Amino acid sequence: MARDDHASNGSPLQDDEREELFALADEILQGTADLPQQVRLTFLLHQSAEFRRAYLHYMMLHAELSLTDEALASQSHPTDENSPLNLDSANLTAIPSASPSGVQPSQSAAWIVPFIGTIAAILILTVGIVLWKSPRPVALPPPPRGLAPERIGEIADGHVNSYYDHREMPIAFVATLRDEAEVNSQSPVSSGIRLGATTVRQESGKTRWAFDSGADVHILGPTMFGLESKATGVLFSGTVNARLPNPESKFSVQTPSVRVVDLGTEFRVRLTERGDTEVQVLEGEVEVQTMVRLPRYYWNFDAPNDSRDLVVGERLHLGKSVNHVPGLIGEGALEFDNTREAYVEVEGGLGDEVGSGGFAVTHGVSIEAIIVSRWNGKWKDYDEIFRKEDGDYRILLSFQHDDFDYSVPPIDPAPCLSFGLHLEGLGYSELDMPLDGKEGRPTRKELTDGQPHHIVATYDCFTGRKALYVDGQLCFEHTFPKGTLILSGGPVPARIGNTHMPNHEPFHGIIDELAFYDFALSSDEIATHHARVSQGESYFDIPAEQLQAARWKRMLVVTEGESKLFSVLTGLPISDES
């Protein structure tokens, strides 16, 4: 499987590989590793001896820290009186200097039974004292995962003013690995194992996957392929074959430029080195589609008594401290007064499990809004613009000032604009842009100057780039490993201007033109949107009814025996080959 080169030639791990591995090891040590993280760790450790070696060195360091002089010295005051290792200095004087009479190590097992207690006591007394003076662990509260949300705020600094819900959420299974015989012996997973959304990085050989929609997919190494949902995959590099064994089967493969949708077929999709998409149909036909780059949800808040979004008509429930006010763009906007009743809840878009529902995004996301912020920037004061809290699979865009360990890249605690996502294999993290006026970033004062500001947050798994834009300009970014999928969606309603219950993070100011996309807007698109809103116009130069059009548009059909190449730049066909 992936990266067997490490195993075969002993090449050192890359920095990003080590970082990912150690981050997973930290989650294991904390007891907070969720299922996708466990699967990812298993995947990595199976991959190569280098991964295992680095992991074990890290774990050995963790182990050795318990045995440093500093740690051992602090163990002189045991707190658990019931521990068999909890021995005081008086016991030390009673240690015999030789083995007990009649006890023989060895030849016959008969001695063990009557004397085992004595032997244990002697061994513990004699050698245990020297090395392990500590008692068993003190009984303490369980780790944070599973804590009631209210408690989390209390723990933060003594009173409830922040909110992270770490409850476990069910995750949608996507596909099952088949045919172990075809899998390299270093395979990370056993045949038959079911996985949720994850990216398979296969260096060589072939693996066969049964998607829950019925598709039979072969990944041909070297390939990076995202198992995105029950009926979709994302090709980042390499080649996949898909066969639909029965008419009910459904499957599509997305690439950076097009989507290939089966029409009852067997087909192959390959990305060239340049990134162009080659589609070859072995049986039947496929439809090649281009993306319509419009939002999945869009609220312009223009109608005072009807706050449905303009795409699917999703209704909103407004808290009593939310007021309809003249629009920053168009007729209307919503004003939030920084109280607990200042919230807007989206009534639909829910799913049964992570990976389902209207807000479940996998390969990209954008959140766009026009705001007038009155945030004070004080320590532990939060102003949410958008948030969906499906446990740690949350999506958020908010103003924050805290020291929680979520910042990637790390920043010193400071007022910041935060964009949070759960990335598969990496866990939940936030792109926290300090509002410090440095390197093109705005200050808090500039963002709270009473004027409207255009805020956009994007993540694109084809590049791994997570970014924050203010007023059309890229202000802060971080790049994760290419192909890292988002885990999101689920049963908790999305909120605008606050958290889910208990409403502790109300926005203070006005929110308008909120759009949610299932792909990353480009810098050019964001600049165009900004130019339009600067002229008092909405983001989109189309009639409202066109916002409801299908998000994928048929470009052409490729039939049996045909092979077509599509440009990475335009998505258009480059040449015909039969």
Place this chain on the structure above:
Amino acid sequence: MDAECESQLYEQFLGRFVQDQLRVLSYILALVHDRNDADDIFQETSLVLWREYGSYQPDREFLPWALGVARNQVLKFWRTRKGDRHVYSEVLVEQLADDALDIALENEPRRRALRECVKQLTGRQRQLIELFYGKNLAAMAIADAWDRSVFTVYKALKVLRRSLLRCIESRLVEEEL
């Protein structure tokens, strides 16, 4: 075996065991992260070593033998915990246990480097070692004691381990030069 021989054998065992016990324990802790479980495995390993010492060949190195016994006890632990095992598969556990044997046998330079690197830590970081690794307090309890969030403690532990790892690797490179 007469009493004198027995006594000599025991002292010999004790001498060797005391010398290598930390390595055995760190091997177990690297594979089993729960301190209680590691504690139990270490005790069981100690008993088996003493029980089998009569058949031990004195010309063999003690540490590889002791680690081999510890390895078997770790695997036994994982097998009996199969029901709630949620991180490693059985194949992977065996692979890790075997790889860790090699690392434990050659770990002395790293352990030496760690001792030096710990001296360079800040007072706060040494306090963290005392509380988390020494007194075995949970991160939540330390967070309460420090009046900070549990995430701050998690982060401090990560920073501690990463900086020590960098320091150790840097020292090892210097030693090679």
